[in-house]
Amino acid sequence: MLLQRLKHGLKRWWRQRNFSIWYAPSYRLPLTSLASHHRLDPRRAEFALWYLLDVHSVEHSQVHTPTKVSFKDLARVHQPQYLESLNHAKTLASIFTVDPWDIPTEQLVNSYRLACGGTLQGARFALEKNGIAFNLLGGFHHASPHRSGPLCPINDIAVAIETIRDEGFQGQVVVLDLDAHPPDGTEDCLKHAPKVWLGSLSAADWGPLPHTDETVLPLGCDDQTYQTALQALLHRMPTPDLAFVIAGGDVLADDHMGGLGLSLKGVRQRDRLVDNILAGTPSVWLPGGGYHPNAWKVLTGTGLILTTGSTASIPKGYLDREREANTFTLLPSTTQAQSNLSEENTDE
Ligand SMILES: [Zn+2]
Numbered sequence: 001m002l003l004q005r006l007k008h009g010l011k012r013w014w015r016q017r018n019f020s021i022w023y024a025p026s027y028r029l030p031l032t033s034l035a036s037h038h039r040l041d042p043r044r045a046e047f048a049l050w051y052l053l054d055v056h057s058v059e060h061s062q063v064h065t066p067t068k069v070s071f072k073d074l075a076r077v078h079q080p081q082y083l084e085s086l087n088h089a090k091t092l093a094s095i096f097t098v099d100p101w102d103i104p105t106e107q108l109v110n111s112y113r114l115a116c117g118g119t120l121q122g123a124r125f126a127l128e129k130n131g132i133a134f135n136l137l138g139g140f141h142h143a144s145p146h147r148s149g150p151l152c153p154i155n156d157i158a159v160a161i162e163t164i165r166d167e168g169f170q171g172q173v174v175v176l177d178l179d180a181h182p183p184d185g186t187e188d189c190l191k192h193a194p195k196v197w198l199g200s201l202s203a204a205d206w207g208p209l210p211h212t213d214e215t216v217l218p219l220g221c222d223d224q225t226y227q228t229a230l231q232a233l234l235h236r237m238p239t240p241d242l243a244f245v246i247a248g249g250d251v252l253a254d255d256h257m258g259g260l261g262l263s264l265k266g267v268r269q270r271d272r273l274v275d276n277i278l279a280g281t282p283s284v285w286l287p288g289g290g291y292h293p294n295a296w297k298v299l300t301g302t303g304l305i306l307t308t309g310s311t312a313s314i315p316k317g318y319l320d321r322e323r324e325a326n327t328f329t330l331l332p333s334t335t336q337a338q339s340n341l342s343e344e345n346t347d348e
Pocket of ligand 1: 179181250288289
């Protein structure tokens with residue numbers, strides 16, 4: 001019993017020293033129609049951060065503001081011409097399937113560059129501290145070198161990997177993609193990258209992914225079936241020196257776009273299993289998609305597992321009570337920013 005408590009205390013101490021969150025107010029994507037079109041709540045990141053701070057799973061000193069990824073780093077993965085095209089509302093409108101008039105181009109590009117910066121800076125932190133980075137926006141796994149995918153204009157994981165490689169990191173990388181959709185863009189970006197293993201559990205077959213250890217689960221797949229498939233995937237995973245985990249928020253039953261059937265408890269078990277396997281490995285955790293009113297609870301639950309290991313459920317009506325009490329004041333609205341993607345306006 002005493003040993004158990006000591007072990008728990010030690011783990012908590014280690015996590016406090018070696019765990020950091022990346023977040024910016026601009027993670028609230030500036031698209032008014034996101035919620036109605038995709039049922040993606042733009043406030044997911046701030047709800048999660050609010051809760052984690054409120055229950056003291058995370059201290060303010062552990063929250064970092066990312067800096068925007070540079071054009072130079074983006075161009076390690078994406079073709080310059082493609083990056084230029086992202087300065088146009090029409091291109092972005094097709095990625096988010098909204099009308100061009102609904103696209104605040106500069107703000108939106110700014111949000112994605114910040115998120116991509118968060119993933120890269122999280123990877124550097126994880127390697128330097130042998131720690132865990134939790135970026136509250138990222139996992140844009142449908143973006144390829146020269147084309148976008150749904151909600152994914154740029155591929156933050158691929159950009160982070162190529163950049164840290166250039167900075168000298170030579171170890172084995174694993175990308176555990178646990179979003180409900182397959183990592184078609186990440187596969188395309190990294191298919192020739194040495195010492196990168198990509199594993200995926202999803203509910204959709206979007207065609208062959210020859211460089212990915214892919215498992216397509218049955219529609220509505222329950223917690224137990226998912227756990228069994230995840231254990232098998234983790235068993236096949238090589239020993240990593242750095243891990244990226246997309247702890248997808250769209251795996252819940254009744255998610256608008258996911259197709260899987262996990263419970264909130266089942267998702268927490270997913271995260272705990274992966275966290276245990278990766279213990280001691282530098283890792284970067286990302287939210288991926290999430291199109292269900294409880295998607296913020298999935299993200300928050302990931303944070304709880306990574307910090308305290310708590311599997312306690314989030315009280316029902318928590319956000320409503322916070323709003324009523326007028327204590328939910330974490331964040332200003334999305335900031336304005338000048339952030340065109342062009343070679344002239346880049347490496348700040
Ligand atoms: Zn997804």
